Amino acid sequence: MLSLVELQARFSAALGDGDAAGLAALLAPGLDADAALAIHRGNLDARFLGALADTFPATRRLVGEDFFACAARVY
Secondary structure (H helix, E strand, O other): OOOHHHHHHHHHHHHHHOOOHHHHOOOOOOOOHHHHHHHHHHHHHHHHHHHHHHHOHHHHHHHOHHHHHHHHHHO
């Protein structure tokens, strides 16, 4: 059984590199690891966008919401 630190390290790595194969063995049978990880990755992306928007409000106003969001995703 993995320790909490090891589980968190695997989860973090899977979020970063997009490889859910290491997490598949830890999930209940029948769950799709890629789909489960996509939910967390979407939440992480939204939090990063929010942090950038809070840090650079003037830039966001100058370039517009759509461009800012697109640039944040590329960044």
